[in-house]
Amino acid sequence: MIARRREMAQDCINICNTAMANGVQVIPTKGFVLSKLIYDNPYTRSYNDIDILVKETDIEKVDSILQSHNYYSRVFGSSFKVTPKPIFFYPESHDIHYNKKLPDGEVGCRLELKRYMWSFSNVADFFKNTQTIKIDNSDVEVLNINYSFLLLCSYAYNYTELPYGVISKNCLRDYMDLLMFFNKYNSLIE
Template sequence: MRYFDFSSFKAEEKFVLLCAFPQKNAQEIDFIRTLVLEIQDWDYVLKLASIHGITSLLWHNIKQNYKDIVSQDIRQRFRSYWQGNVIYAFKMSQELCKILQLLQQHSIQAIPLKGPVLAELYYGNMALREYCDLDILVPEAEVLDAKKILVSCGYEETIPISKGKNVYLKASHHFKLCHPSHKISVELHWKLLENFMYQDFSNGLLYKNTIQQEFSGHKVCCLSPEDTLVYLCLHGSKHFWQKILWLVDIAMIVQSRQDWDWEKILQNASKTGTLRRMLVALFLVQRLWEIPVSLLCRLKMAQDKSLSALAKQICQHFFVPFRTKDLVFFNVQSRERILDKGIYLKGKLFTGISPEDMQFAGQNSENPWYYFFIRILRLMLCYSKKFLGTIQRKILI
């Protein structure tokens, strides 16, 4: 706590931020106990916890350390949420195992991302980490077959993509599907992220590095800890770290082992232009929750003078909504190579095609330039409406 300035946060916000990490020492517990006594709006605490996906983590800490100073009514609200999440986590893990087995029967190697497997491996408890869907990675050559298999099991695409599949496969990275009766959503990936988010990523190398892990009585193929760390750093950066949960993931992974080869990890990150995005995440978890990081990491942090400003941007928007331009500026600044900044802007503004773009375009062509033009048109219409709405509100005021 001595590393981070909490002065601008309300007591409720400090409590949410500090209690998000499940492991506390005696000094931290004493500090948080003083915060609990200052909290006046527990509805706000519960709202923030829900937004950031950490209600279960807060309940874990309350139950362990603060149940004597938190009212019974508030404890019951947290407990009820926890019990619901336990049931939901079991349901999701069962569905994930079913899907993985089904894909394996069709000789499709599938890798679960985030979700219940991440919770089991790095939190030690599936119900501690919250998630709203199942993310599964399959080889690009087999993703359409995998989607057909899920559709045969009752899943439906949230935005059906019929024509223009080849364009979409090149420009995007996942299909979104939902089971209407089971109320379960699946993101079926053939790439971890869009090309403009990570240009030097190799699916072949990723599969080569996979490890076998025990999960719910089954052997599942998982990303290596190193690849998991890189992926989650890039994923969090892509979304401006809008959920505290994603930083907790980084903290739990980093402290899950002592034998990290940081020299190799940082060298690879430097080669692929992902070093700054990784260092920002490590910088934050060290200062928020005092997660130990290696001397080499600390030296790299000291060499990059932009980290403090980037971390400040993230923290300023933990409890205040950010604008699209804030996200874009952050993603540009968090890239250390000028070429990567340009590629990101090009992809974000022009070449990164979303399902919404495909739907808006009517999927009438296999020509990528058709969809690029449609994307620009859709974004112009979208943001012009927002701009006009802002002007209208100011006039009414």
């Protein structure tokens, strides 16, 4: 598990570096970023995909970058039904899903679009509220403490307010993340 998490984190860092080299701002969220912020180790928290916040105006550029890293946009319910252009995961969705084939399975990557920003509708620009953290000797631009807290609150809220009720183990993990994050950073949260 740790080896897979390390591989996903490195893949995400490479994608971020390629984006930066092409003048595109992307911000990884969840996964190894929250693990590093909450537990001081990017591989402690469980995760099985890569989540990246992108501006809607940069979708085509990020799509090209992901394809250069062997990720392909996929259709909902189908692991590798490749689409020629990025499409939303399902109608009225705010994210686009990609997959990458690996020798022992696959890894997913989700592009989260700024226009939805989870359950927040009138939040200041997330892309202006970042910080840099170090992951395995690489600098990674991530959300600052306040916006990371907002993100965690939105996950906890979204998983409990779904029309079909609380789902999966993610709900408990999100509440634990929120509790641990608040315990660690409560004096810094504005």
